[in-house]
Amino acid sequence: MVNICLICDFFYPRLGGVEMHIFQLGLCLMERGHKVIIITHKYDNRAGVRYMTNGLKVYYCPFVPAHEQVVLFTYMGSLALLRQILLREEIHVVHSHAATSFFGGELLLHAKSLGYKTVFTDHSLFAFNDAASFHVNKILKFILSEVDHAVSVSHISKENLSMRASLDPRNISVIPNAVDCSRFKPDPSKRYPLNTVNIVVISRLTFRKGVDLLVDVVPTICKRFPQVYFIIGGDGPKKKIIEESIRKHGLTDRVEMLGSVPGHKVREVLVRGHIFLNTSLTEAFCIAIVEAASCGLFVVSTNVGGVVEVLPKNMVNFAKPDPDDICEKLAVAIPIAKNVPSHQYHEQVAKMYSWHMVAERTETVYNKILSSPYPSILGRIKACQSNGPFFGLYLLILLIIDYIAIFILDLIFPFKNLSKPLKFNPEYRVNKEKYGDHQFKVN
Known part of the structure; x- marks a missing residue:
């Protein structure tokens, strides 16, 4: 011992x-x-x-x-x-x-x-x-x-x-x-609003997490895809910037701001989505995308740091840390998001990662x-x-x-x-x- x-x-x-x-x-x-x-x-x-x-x-x-x-x-x-x-x-x-x-x-x-x-x-x-x-x-x-x-x-x-x-x-x-995959199981029946493609973002709302990129991505995607609904969880110094952008573009009915999300409720937020978006400017690993994939979400992430080592290519689209490229990768993911094999993703992640x-x-x-x-x-x-x-x-x-x-x-x-x-x-x-x-x- x-x-x-x-x-x-x-x-x-x-x-x-x-x-x-x-x-x-x-x-x-x-x-x-x-x-x-x-x-x-x-x-x-x-x-x-x-x-x-x-x-x-x-x-x-x-x-x-x-x-x-x-x-x-x-x-x-x-x-x-x-x-x-x-x-x-x-x-x-x-x-x-x-x-x-x-x-x-x-x-x-x-x-x-x-x-x-x-x-x-x-x-x-x-x-x-x-x-x-x-x-x-x-x-x-x-x-x-x-x-x-x-x-x-x-x-x-x-x-x-x-x-x-x-x-x-x-x-x-x-x-x-x-990731403790037993705590992050997919449940497609929890996805709401219905008849939409829900994009989930959960992170600390700081500069390092790419919030400035997110501010440009949200209105662009909402304009191009009327069926998209954003769910943003997290708190930080950049939160006001996102809220001001939402009000400015009249997207209060298309973007849901959850504020700080306790750890035991992260899964409840993730299972509501079809796509998980990560806009970080630097990441050594990024546990968030593993949790999202375990919950059966398709991942769109900036290709920074060690993120490329985390998930198989069939689970993620990588984009440059640029708003235009992120929007293009989301445009590819949105049409296929509802057909993602959620339970297959979960089983695959569970075999890859264990505490x-x-x-x-x-x-x-x-x-x-x-x-x-x-x-x-x-x-x-x-x-x-x-x-x-x-x-x-x-x-x-x-x-x-x-x-x-x-x-x-x-x-x-x-x-x-x-x-x-x-x-x-x-x-x-x-x-x-x-x-x-x-x-x-x-x-």
Whole structure:
């Protein structure tokens, strides 16, 4: 049994692809006999320790997010609390998610100083030519310079991560996202309004999700095809732009704005449609189109990032991130949308994606890194120097401060076998009858 800590700024009650990935991965790892805890920051009044499905333990730490539910990168501000959590839970592997989760990045750095194995999963694609991406990539390179292994959700994401963080591609595994297809079954009888071709859009209404493209596509398609009806679910800063466009073109009876859609009601919206439209400008994987295909919808999507790797060609039409091309691909899909074999789509997707498969492949990564040697202090110093003469020196100073802070905390809040690394016995196999009897030894 491996004791695993999953950490990210993004988790329930926030809903999204990263949040669902962490939740489902945690549940499936628990089913395989491992101990799993999740660490995130405070969400409104949700603070302290909470228990979710099947006893999944979640620590909502008392850190307030600064922007877009992300806490500031303080480096030392979280060390004392996170150290106590890791020691009390007897964690062996720290697994952080998402490049923009600085909370997770902090723990990856502290975990190496405390003697834990670390894994990072990247869920997004980032550019190299804008200020925001440049700074995120620089911090990510620092954080991942010592990570034991990295995971990407697509091959495109793997290439992107390798270049952004200067990682050896051989140290990055591709483990795609998945969908619980039992929760996304087709039901053509739920499609309404009747006698129309319903196009469903469910996403966060932000620039990255291509809302500016959607604003141009909706009135054009409604004008060309009188039988089309749009169902748009989601919330975000771009919501007002869509609503103004709908009023301007007199489409209030042709477009239904649902607002924010809770996760448990996504399927109720999807089964109403014939076509699912994704206008994202960048996607590493895109779980939304898998959920839509599982519900029996034909997919029209912009051909960006790793989207091309997700579904077979018979389920999707790819378009350039251009309003005219999206409209042309929709024009091809609309006449055939009502004849799509919904149940066949569902069965095909169910065979392709499974959270149990994701958990099994992630478990293989854990076993691999736990059987590898721990890095020496000299190795950590060389990793810092790989970031350049000036930034590398700065990182080396932070590393020294980290060790000093941990030494002081050892004196103030001592734990038995506090600073001794945990070793994994690779010959051990999960045995649910011995749940709780781990096979890890302390030097």
